[in-house]
Amino acid sequence: MIVCKFGGTSMANARQFEKVKAIVTTNPARRIVVVSAxxxxxxxxxxxxxxxIDAFYEFPKENAATVVIERFLSIQQDLDLPVELVDFATSELWTRLESSEGDLNSRLDAVKAFGEEFSARFFAAYLSSQGISARFADPQDIGLLMTEPSERAQLLEDSYKELRKLKDTTEILVVPGFYGYTQSGKLRTFERGGSDITGSILAAAVDAELYENFTDVDFVYAANPNIIDRPEQIELITYREMRELSYAGFTVIHDEALMPVYRKQIPVEIKNTNNPSAPGTKIVAHRLLTDRPVTGLTADEGFSILYVSKYLMNRELGFGRKLLQIIEEEGISYEHTPSGLDDISVIIRSHYLTPKKEQRIVNRVLQELGAEVAYFKHGLSMIVLVGEGMRNSTGLAARATLAISQTGANIEMINQGSSEVSLVFGVLEKDKEKIVRALYDAFFQRVKLRA
Structure with a gap:
């Protein structure tokens, strides 16, 4: 069995629905189809x-809500689907928008999930109208159960047993991505990259031979094509490499989506709905190393650094734990913690911070931990070099820092994980693009062949 997921651009209009249908019906093994809004x-x-989201927050709600219904009406008319589908969608959307049940987040989740649900309902109806055995599979009915709102949104491990039953399906199941239900019956969305995660969960549950993730690019590229002109195409990449790249800015597949298939060692293929014959990029557990140590590089912005200094910090038992506990108690997770003998930096995504939180953290670090210096610095980008071959390469860090120094930019932070498959540089956001270009030239120089 193959589980395939189609992203938002793949489901954008009737013409895209037709392309998705052609892909799905080409291979009878594609029996679970996950769709985005x-x-x-x-x-x-x-x-x-x-x-x-606009319709949920705005008043009056008619403007955005009307546009949503018009999008689905266009699909219904172009594919000649039953008009009752649009009537149902209209009624359900207004029910959710006007509901007062539950707290703000649960009501917002119900509204956000509308897009995926009716994308799946319309696509299942379209397949059926073409004489194909297919049905809409509601996440609650198939047993996609999630944690309660008091916990981080994720699948309950016990759900896999129920979801495994989908392996026996003989028809095409069209499953909406992005959301599931709690055991108490509350709809809940995944935090980020939800449809990717849904597809990966289902692939793992049924022990799929392959998880296909259809998007709007032919390959995963070695660098952002908006910064680098015609970057190298990546045809084969490991889970670990893809996880590192996704975390740091690659938007092709969400980093958390790899965990379920990684556990089962199920290969993933990134394919293009608009060009399905292209070979795409395959994500696997292991690959043969080449003479190029770096597989890809990426950059993400919106980071802040908490810098802390205290003389003889390294001799103080528990200092790092206490520092991270202060950050945890503010409801913040950290990204990196490079340190020296008397100083430590904590890298945090800036959206977690408010002026009040920053002041509380700085005051506690100075007063409770006795630090001599504590302050935040904002406006940082994290640039990440990733490659399985980096573990066996000497001089790579020197090569990278030389390339960065030649741009005239300053390095605010360097960090390398114990796996040695990634090297992270913290730089000012204004320097991000020129550094990406310099690093790409340093590690992906095109070889000129003799005539």
């Missing part, structure tokens, strides 16, 4: 999920 049809278009 309709995405952008053109560059300045709006995603249905963004429209739903």
């Amino acid at each position: 309709p995405g952008k049809r053109f560059s300045n278009d709006q995603k249905v999920t963004d429209l739903l």
Whole structure:
């Protein structure tokens, strides 16, 4: 069995529905199809999920809500689907928008999930209209159970036993991504990359031979094509490499989505709905190393550094634990903690911070930990070099720092994980693009062949 997931651009309109149908029916092993909400049809278009969020918060709600229904009406008309589908969608959307049951987050989750649910309902109806045995599979009915709202949104491990029953299906199941239900019956969305995660969960549950993730690019590229002109294509990459790249800015697949398939060692293929014959990028557990140590590089912005200094810090038992506990008690997770003898830096995503939180953290570090210096610095990017071959390469860090120094930019932080498959540089956001170009030139120089 193959589990395939189609992203927002793949489900954006009727023409894309037709492409997805052609892909799904090409291989009878594709029996579980996970879909996202309709995405952008053109560059300045709006995603249905963004429209739903606008409709939830705005008053009056008619403007954004009307656009959402018009998107589904267009699909219904172009594919000649039953008009009752649009009537149902309209009624359900207004029920959710006007509901007063539950807290703000649970009501917002119900509205956000509307896009995926009706994308799946419409696509299942379209397949059936073409004489294909297919049905909409509600996450609650198939047993996709999630943690309660008091905990971080994730799948309950016991769900896998129930989801495994899907392996026996003989028809095509169209499953909405992005959400599930708690044991108490509350709809709940995954935090980020939800449809990717749903597909990966289902692939792991049924022991799929392959998890296909269809998007709008032919390959995963070695660098952002918006920064690098025609970057190298990656045809084969390991889970670990892809996880590192996804974490630091690659948007092709969400980093958390790899965990379920990684556990089962199920290969993943990134494919293009608009060009399905392209070989795509395959994600596997292991690959043969080449003479190129770096597989890809990426950059993400929106980071802050908490810098702390205290003389003889290294001799003080528990200092790091107490520092991280202060951050934890503010509801913040950290990204990196490079340190020296008398100083330590904690890298945090800036969106977790507010001026009040920053002041509380600094005051506690100075007063409770007796630090001599504590302050935040904002406006940082993390640039990450990733490659399985980096573990066996000497002089790689020197090569990277030389390339960065030649741009005239300063390095605010360097960190290398114990796995040695990634090297992270913290730099100012304003220097991000020129550093990415310099590092790409240093590690991906094109070889000129003799005529």
